[in-house]
Amino acid sequence: MSGLRAIIPGQQAEGEETGAIPFSLEAEQQLLGALLTNNDVFDRVSQIIRPEHFYHPVHARIFEICAERIRRNALASPVTIKAFMEHDEGLKELGGAPYLARLAGAAISAYAARDYAQMIREFALRRELIQLGQDISARASTVEVDDDAEEQIKAAEQTLYKLGEQGVAERGFQSFLKAVTGAVQAANAAYQRDGKLSGISTGLVDLDAKMGGLNNSDLIILAGRPSMGKTSLATNIAFNIAKAHRTGERPDGSTGSVEGGVVGFFSLEMSAEQLAARILSEAAEVPSERIRSGNMDEGEFRRFVEAAHALQNCPLYIDDTPALPINQLAARARKLKRTHGLDVLMVDYLQLLKAATAKDSRVNEVSEITQGLKAVAKELNIPVIALSQLSRQVENREDKRPQLSDLRESGSIEQDADIVMFVFREEYYKEREKPSDADLDAMAKWQQVMEQVHGKAEVILGKQRHGPIGTVELSFEGQFTRFGNLAKDRQSQWD
Numbered sequence: 001m002s003g004l005r006a007i008i009p010g011q012q013a014e015g016e017e018t019g020a021i022p023f024s025l026e027a028e029q030q031l032l033g034a035l036l037t038n039n040d041v042f043d044r045v046s047q048i049i050r051p052e053h054f055y056h057p058v059h060a061r062i063f064e065i066c067a068e069r070i071r072r073n074a075l076a077s078p079v080t081i082k083a084f085m086e087h088d089e090g091l092k093e094l095g096g097a098p099y100l101a102r103l104a105g106a107a108i109s110a111y112a113a114r115d116y117a118q119m120i121r122e123f124a125l126r127r128e129l130i131q132l133g134q135d136i137s138a139r140a141s142t143v144e145v146d147d148d149a150e151e152q153i154k155a156a157e158q159t160l161y162k163l164g165e166q167g168v169a170e171r172g173f174q175s176f177l178k179a180v181t182g183a184v185q186a187a188n189a190a191y192q193r194d195g196k197l198s199g200i201s202t203g204l205v206d207l208d209a210k211m212g213g214l215n216n217s218d219l220i221i222l223a224g225r226p227s228m229g230k231t232s233l234a235t236n237i238a239f240n241i242a243k244a245h246r247t248g249e250r251p252d253g254s255t256g257s258v259e260g261g262v263v264g265f266f267s268l269e270m271s272a273e274q275l276a277a278r279i280l281s282e283a284a285e286v287p288s289e290r291i292r293s294g295n296m297d298e299g300e301f302r303r304f305v306e307a308a309h310a311l312q313n314c315p316l317y318i319d320d321t322p323a324l325p326i327n328q329l330a331a332r333a334r335k336l337k338r339t340h341g342l343d344v345l346m347v348d349y350l351q352l353l354k355a356a357t358a359k360d361s362r363v364n365e366v367s368e369i370t371q372g373l374k375a376v377a378k379e380l381n382i383p384v385i386a387l388s389q390l391s392r393q394v395e396n397r398e399d400k401r402p403q404l405s406d407l408r409e410s411g412s413i414e415q416d417a418d419i420v421m422f423v424f425r426e427e428y429y430k431e432r433e434k435p436s437d438a439d440l441d442a443m444a445k446w447q448q449v450m451e452q453v454h455g456k457a458e459v460i461l462g463k464q465r466h467g468p469i470g471t472v473e474l475s476f477e478g479q480f481t482r483f484g485n486l487a488k489d490r491q492s493q494w495d
Contacts, residue, residue: 022126023055024119031116032059033107035066036078036100041110042070045117053124058090062100078104132156199383200261200344203240205485206472207459211419214241214344214383215466219374221350221413223388223402224423225395229457230387231270232278232481233423234346237385238263239279241344242316261343262315264336266329268352272318278481279316283307287479315340326372327356330379337380345376349387350413367412374416388413390422400429404462420463425476427453457483 035041046067054060065084066076074080078100085091091099108116136156140149199213214220224230244260267275281288284307286300296304317336321328329347336342347353350373355365370386377384390406402422407413414420430453435442457476461469475484 021130022123024123025056025059027116027119027123028054028056028059029103030106030108031113031120032062032066033103033105034110034113034116035063036076036081036104037107038110039066039070039076041113042067042076044110044114048114048117049121049124053121055123055127058088058094061085061088061090062103200241201244201259202237203244204237204472204474204483206474210461210467210470210472211464212467214385216381216383217378218383218418219370219377219416220383220385220419220421221388221407221417222385222421222423223390223407225390225400225402227428228423228425229476229481229483230423231348233459233483234348234385234387235265235275235278235481236282236483238265238316238344238346239282239314242314243311245315257341257343262341263317264333264342264345265316265318266324266332266345266347267318267320268322268324269348270320272320275318275320280304280307280311282480282482283311285480288481289479323352323354325354325356326369329353330372330376333376333380337382342380343382345380345382345384347373347384347386349389351389363412367416370412370416400424400426401458401460402462414463417463418465419461422460422462424458424460425453425456426458427456427476456486 031041031045035045049063051060051064051067054063062081062085065081069076069080078097081100082097085100086097091097095102136152139152197208197213199211199215199218201208201213202211222230222234241260242263245257245262246259247256248258249255265275270278277291278288280286281291284300284303286296286304290296290300291304317340319332324332333342333345350366350369353369355368356372357368359365359368373384373386376382388407390402394400394402394406401424404414404420406422407420427450430446430449435446437443455475455477457474459472459474461472463469473486475486476482477484
């Protein structure tokens with residue numbers, strides 16, 4: 001602490017006694033000086049740093065006292081703070097009350113206070129990382145019967161997750177004027193955008209009309225029984241969004257995605273190569289089974305290669321790590337947004353995610369996962385689409401159309417989701433009801449029904465917080481695993 005005893009403004013203590021421990025006494029001194037001379041600085045930095053972020057304990061106590069007085073609408077200045085620290089031994093070592101005056105003399109401009117606060121927090125987090133690494137090393141080197149390596153890894157992951165969450169700034173209260181301004185800007189953007197959508201277009205006209213596109217901070221659950229095509233629909237939407245991506249100046253003056261968007265796709269069931277093959281099957285119009293078997297003619301293979309070349313720069317990022325914990329998913333989503341941008345996040349599928357910590361029941365695990373996905377949607381201000389399985393009870397009903405009660409662990413999923421939609425293809429079930437060729441009347445009726453349902457799919461909106469529920473009809477080409485707009489009179493669709 002010799003650098004502080006010298007009371008030289010701006011002098012650094014790095015490396016004198018603490019080796020590689022990161023800190024900046026100069027930043028702490030100048031931020032405290034700004035706070036002591038202008039209490040309005042506190043509002044700019046209070047959501048960023050806390051007393052424990054300061055390296056020097058005296059600085060931490062000064063900040064704590066200042067914060068307490070400012071919250072009570074009392075003045076925090078070198079004179080008023082002096083009364084609370086007259087018997088502080090640490091402050092006496094630094095020169096006593098004159099040190100407070102010297103801090104005020106070394107104050108930075110108020111506009112730079114936030115940058116200094118972020119620097120102080122950054123150093124504090126780095127020190128905690130160093131301490132965490134030392135703790136992990138010490139615990140790992142101590143072999144105990146009831147403390148196995150797997151448990152140590154889980155404990156370390158949880159501690160690291162909590163540490164990472166400290167970097168998430170709280171939004172706090174905002175005025176109604178600010179909220180109204182944001183709502184008007186969103187409405188104006190929707191009015192100016194083709195199709196009059198408030199969110200990102202899925203590329204499916206009727207679905208967009210019903211939902212208004214994919215809206216920021218929404219958690220959207222896309223559910224269905226096996227073979228209904230929920231993964232296909234998700235990849236179709238992801239491809240449509242990424243293919244339409246275009247950057248430019250937004251209505252608020254910022255630069256970013258103005259059409260389409262950057263898509264992150266967590267594929268916990270299929271590999272990245274399998275997912276890419278599905279997307280290429282749709283783009284090249286080559287049946288997916290031919291791609292898998294390699295049984296393509298020259299024309300199909302050429303279309304396949306051309307599609308791959310055309311889409312190689314498509315902003316669609318795939319993570320196929322299996323059994324991913326929800327905390328790691330959140331961290332990877334944050335990193336993707338920071339490095340490449342992120343406008344839509346997809347998860348295939350919800351039941352394959354893991355809770356950050358072990359729970360006493362699967363219902364509680366799913367509850368933590370859905371709450372975590374909703375938190376990601378709000379924190380990153382993006383729509384999150386999570387696929388979900390349905391229970392087998394659908395198969396026991398005459399009408400196979402799914403409903404909210406069919407969701408597995410439906411309580412938490414239904415509660416946390418802003419939109420719940422189901423994929424349903426009646427053709428799948430009717431194919432399995434084919435009568436005997438000898439029964440001509442039954443065969444004729446079956447063929448008539450098959451003609452009506454062939455190549456059609458339904459997306460049933462069972463819940464929508466900001467709009468109506470109902471059914472959207474889509475086309476489905478099974479050979480390309482592709483959903484599309486159904487050619488029909490759209491005017492009468494909602495009648």
